[in-house]
Each structure stands twice: as structure tokens, then as C-alpha cells.
Amino acid sequence: MGILIVGANGATGVNLVKQILKNGRQVKVIVRPSSKIPNTWNKNNQVSVIRRNINEISLEEMIEYVKDCHAVASCLGHNLSFKGIYGKPRKLVTEAVNLICDAVIKNAPEVPVKFVLMNTAGNQNRDLNEPITFKEKMIIGAIRLLLPPHTDNEEAADYLRKKVGKKNSSIRWVVVRPDSLINLEKVTEYTVHNSPTRSAIFNPGKTSRINVGDFMAKLIVSKNEWNKWEGEMPVIYNME
Numbered sequence: 001m002g003i004l005i006v007g008a009n010g011a012t013g014v015n016l017v018k019q020i021l022k023n024g025r026q027v028k029v030i031v032r033p034s035s036k037i038p039n040t041w042n043k044n045n046q047v048s049v050i051r052r053n054i055n056e057i058s059l060e061e062m063i064e065y066v067k068d069c070h071a072v073a074s075c076l077g078h079n080l081s082f083k084g085i086y087g088k089p090r091k092l093v094t095e096a097v098n099l100i101c102d103a104v105i106k107n108a109p110e111v112p113v114k115f116v117l118m119n120t121a122g123n124q125n126r127d128l129n130e131p132i133t134f135k136e137k138m139i140i141g142a143i144r145l146l147l148p149p150h151t152d153n154e155e156a157a158d159y160l161r162k163k164v165g166k167k168n169s170s171i172r173w174v175v176v177r178p179d180s181l182i183n184l185e186k187v188t189e190y191t192v193h194n195s196p197t198r199s200a201i202f203n204p205g206k207t208s209r210i211n212v213g214d215f216m217a218k219l220i221v222s223k224n225e226w227n228k229w230e231g232e233m234p235v236i237y238n239m240e
């Protein structure tokens with residue numbers, strides 16, 4: 001059984017793939033026909049690369065991709081260009097989550113498939129009634145209007161939280177919420193919390209992409225880590 005990763009060639013995704021491969025697991029990645037991928041993937045028989053636009057994949061096709069997977073992870077995100085932010089597909093992440101979940105559910109696996117979704121500390125876990133101030137509410141409202149990728153992230157997490165739910169017999173999930181992303185070469189100490197411990201708007205913390213990859217990989221390969229966070233939206237910060 002393998003692990004399907006979308007957004008695998010992105011700055012965080014490559015770190016996740018690296019950590020999973022270190023664990024000796026099989027990885028299947030879906031990348032765009034035009035995506036750049038690390039050279040090492042072509043020579044590694046633990047990696048199979050599917051070159052397809054995720055928004056053009058049919059349900060029947062996705063059913064085949066997820067059939068032999070016990071876990072799925074998404075590090076998808078809109079490119080930080082005008083086209084990436086305001087162009088199509090506007091619901092890149094939400095639609096991918098929806099498609100993958102539909103495919104997993106159609107396969108009716110005997111053991112629920114784990115879904116780990118990369119999200120953002122700027123999104124609240126509405127199951128926990130996370131408090132935000134009036135000023136933050138106003139700014140988040142403006143971000144929703146001006147930056148469609150934020151709404152996409154919110155809706156993708158809501159899809160798992162509300163549509164899939166916590167008791168689904170085919171899928172169990174964790175939504176990982178990093179704060180401002182930075183690049184570091186090595187995994188460093190990090191802390192993981194049920195809810196943000198600081199304001200993502202007025203006092204954001206830092207999270208290195210390599211630490212996000214490390215945590216997402218741990219969720220997939222470690223039973224303990226999974227059991228601790230299943231159905232939650234953990235927030236991850238680098239230790240200061």
C-alpha cells in the first residue's frame with residue numbers, strides 16, 4: 001500500500017516526499033505535465049509520477065489512483081502569481097480534496113484511509129470556537145474578498161470537517177496548520193498545538209516547510225502521532 005501526494009513538487013511537498021521515502025514507503029505523486037520535479041524521483045523505484053492536471057482528472061481515474069493507497073496528503077497551494085491567485089482553478093484545493101475523498105469513499109476501503117491536508121494558521125477550527133478579535137475578523141473578511149486562495153483553504157478544511165466528518169468509515173483526516181512559512185535546510189524543534197497560540201494576523205509565528213513535511217510524514221507513518229491528532233487541526237510553529 002502506498003501514499004498518494006498532491007502538491008508533491010511544491011516547496012513543502014518535496015520535503016514531505018523526502019521524509020516518507022526515508023521511511024521506506026511507496027509514494028505516488030500527481031504533478032502537472034509542466035511541473036518541475038526533483039531528478040532523484042525519476043531514478044527512485046519507491047516513487048511513481050503521474051503527470052496530470054488535477055482539475056482534469058475524472059472520478060473514475062482518481063478511483064484507480066487511490067485504490068492501493070492507505071494514505072493521501074495534500075500540499076497543494078495556489079502559485080503566488082496573478083494567475084495563480086486570481087485565475088482558474090479558483091477552488092484548486094477544495095476540489096482536489098473533494099475528488100480524492102469521493103474516490104476513496106467509492107473504493108470503500110476495509111481500513112479508513114488517512115488524509116493529511118496542509119492548510120494555514122490563518123484558518124480557524126470552527127469545531128473549537130477559536131476566539132478571534134473584532135479587528136482580526138475584519139481583516140480576515142477583507143482577505144476573503146481580496147485573496148481567493150484563503151477561502152479555498154478554508155473551504156478545503158471545512159470539507160473534511162463537515163462533509164467527511166470525524167466518524168467516516170472510509171476516511172479519517174488531520175488538517176495541519178502552519179503559520180508564516182520559511183525555508184530551512186534541516187528539521188528543527190517545533191511545537192504542535194490544538195489551536196493558534198498567537199495571532200496569525202498581528203503576531204504571526206514562523207514554521208519551516210521542512211518541519212511541516214516532517215510532521216505530515218509522522219502523521220502518516222506513526223500510529224501514536226496519528227491517534228493524537230485524528231480529526232483535529234493542529235497548528236505547528238518552529239521553536240523560537
Ligand SMILES: NC(=O)c1ccc[n+]([C@@H]2O[C@H](COP(=O)([O-])OP(=O)(O)OC[C@H]3O[C@@H](n4cnc5c(N)ncnc54)[C@H](OP(=O)(O)O)[C@@H]3O)[C@@H](O)[C@H]2O)c1
Nearest residue numbers: 007009010011012032035076077078119120178179180181
Ligand atoms: N506562504 C505562507 O506563509 C503560508 C502559510 C501557511 C500556509 N500556507 C499554505 O501552504 C501552501 C503550500 O505552500 P508551499 O510554499 O509549499 O507552496 P508551493 O511551493 O507554491 O507549492 C504549491 C503546490 O501546488 C501545486 N499547484 C499550484 N497550482 C496548481 C494547479 N493549478 N494545478 C495543480 N497543482 C498546482 C504546485 O505545482 P506546480 O509546481 O506545478 O505549480 C505545487 O506542487 C500554500 O499555497 C498555502 O495555501 C502558506
